[in-house]
Amino acid sequence: MAQLKLLDPHKAGIYGLPxxxxxxxxxxxxxxxxxxxxxxxxxxxxxxxxxxxxxxxxSKRTGKADADGGAKPEDK
Amino acid sequence: MSQKKLKSxxxxxxxxxxxxxxxxxxxxxxGTIKFNTVIATPEMDYATGIGGGNVEGAxxxxxxxxxxxxxxxxxxxxxxxxxxxxxxxxxxxxSTFAFTFYTTAANTLNTFTYEVNTSVxxxxxxxxxxxxxxxxxxxxxxxxxGNVYTNAVIMGRAATAKAGxxxxxxxxxxxxxxxxxxxxxxxxxxxxxxxxxxxxxVLRGFSFDIDTGNKPGVYGDGRxxxxxxxxxxxxxxxxTKLRLLLSxxxxxxxxxxxxxTAEIVAVKVTGTSSRIxxxxxxxxxxxxxxxxxxxxxxxxxxxLTGKSAYxxxxxxxxxxxxxxxSGSTTVT
Numbered sequence: 001m002a003q004l005k006l007l008d009p010h011k012a013g014i015y016g017l018p019x020x021x022x023x024x025x026x027x028x029x030x031x032x033x034x035x036x037x038x039x040x041x042x043x044x045x046x047x048x049x050x051x052x053x054x055x056x057x058x059s060k061r062t063g064k065a066d067a068d069g070g071a072k073p074e075d076k
Numbered sequence: 077m078s079q080k081k082l083k084s085x086x087x088x089x090x091x092x093x094x095x096x097x098x099x100x101x102x103x104x105x106x107g108t109i110k111f112n113t114v115i116a117t118p119e120m121d122y123a124t125g126i127g128g129g130n131v132e133g134a135x136x137x138x139x140x141x142x143x144x145x146x147x148x149x150x151x152x153x154x155x156x157x158x159x160x161x162x163x164x165x166x167x168x169x170x171s172t173f174a175f176t177f178y179t180t181a182a183n184t185l186n187t188f189t190y191e192v193n194t195s196v197x198x199x200x201x202x203x204x205x206x207x208x209x210x211x212x213x214x215x216x217x218x219x220x221x222g223n224v225y226t227n228a229v230i231m232g233r234a235a236t237a238k239a240g241x242x243x244x245x246x247x248x249x250x251x252x253x254x255x256x257x258x259x260x261x262x263x264x265x266x267x268x269x270x271x272x273x274x275x276x277x278v279l280r281g282f283s284f285d286i287d288t289g290n291k292p293g294v295y296g297d298g299r300x301x302x303x304x305x306x307x308x309x310x311x312x313x314x315x316t317k318l319r320l321l322l323s324x325x326x327x328x329x330x331x332x333x334x335x336x337t338a339e340i341v342a343v344k345v346t347g348t349s350s351r352i353x354x355x356x357x358x359x360x361x362x363x364x365x366x367x368x369x370x371x372x373x374x375x376x377x378x379x380l381t382g383k384s385a386y387x388x389x390x391x392x393x394x395x396x397x398x399x400x401x402s403g404s405t406t407v408t
Contacts, residue, residue: 011335014331014334014335015331015335016327016331031324036324037324039273040323040324040325040328041324043262043272043324043325043328044324044327044328044331046264047264047328047331047332047337047339048331049264050264050265050337050339051331051332051335051336051337052335052337053335
């Protein structure tokens with residue numbers, strides 16, 4: 001699941017996307033519910049990322065993933 | 077008998093810039109010729125003892141020629157000839173010609189001798205050292221049956237009254253195009269132009285207006301001629317317009333404009349037998365028509381206007397016109 005961190009709430013509004021941390025999948029679901037095709041939705045999300053609306057959050061997996069899907073450093 | 081229109085316009089590639097050659101092909105375009113002759117009139121302008129001055133004593137200060145090719149049917153073949161004296165010298169032999177606008181160093185340009193002919197004796201003119209100052213490409217499903225058109229403003233040195241070269245034909249295997257054959261591809265910065273799949277059923281029209289930045293360069297070079305000695309190559313300006321059906325594709329463009337996010341626009345004109353002309357243009361949108369204003373075929377349209385230039389985001393993309401013809405071709 002591609003985590004997206006909100007960088008610019010104003011630009012989020014311009015793209016018609018939520019001004020909050022979200023995921024690429026959630027955005028795709030939002031746009032396709034509005035009768036956009038998957039292809040158009042992905043292109044719009046890509047454009048929003050290029051515009052700096054969100055930043056992709058890379059997960060760091062050093063051990064077991066926790067229940068939320070992100071990795072935590074292993075306890076020693 | 078004098079005709080209402082020009083008889084013909086023809087051109088030939090110069091081997092040495094400014095050295096006149098015979099034309100080799102007719103240009104399939106309507107046009108006009110303008111003599112940019114400027115004279116000085118000292119006996120009128122200065123106090124010479126006669127009220128109002130004298131008409132004698134005029135001298136030529138500068139000279140040159142402008143040939144305007146009005147909207148004419150685009151062809152892949154003509155585009156190669158045109159871009160050779162507009163963007164970059166690529167005479168071939170080749171099948172594919174990548175005319176990339178210059179970045180850090182000026183491109184070498186080819187020049188042509190143009191012949192503008194009428195059927196009136198001594199009213200045909202030969203113009204050496206011709207280059208393209210402005211050109212445009214456009215098509216619209218709601219205009220002129222969707223044909224793709226070209227236009228150009230050619231500038232050259234002083235014209236000589238001279239009968240044109242006889243027995244000329246047209247460029248071989250010219251193929252024209254209509255909007256139906258065009259596709260629109262939109263990529264984010266950093267992606268090679270034309271990578272994205274075509275945006276289906278949204279492109280209603282486009283226009284690319286190009287000021288090449290090429291101008292007559294007048295310098296103290298010891299010439300007796302009153303016309304320019306070299307071509308000055310300044311900054312080019314490309315104005316890009318897309319006319320789109322109001323759609324998801326248009327919505328993303330509108331968002332990009334309002335967010336100041338540039339993108340890579342590619343319009344491909346695909347012909348038969350491998351012919352394809354690609355307009356690859358990194359573009360930043362700067363304006364659009366009012367929503368609800370533009371209409372076509374009974375549906376809402378959006379017309380966006382932007383400027384196209386170089387994109388430095390890795391992988392960098394320069395603006396270019398890339399033409400593939402049906403076979404190996406040499407520009408003459």
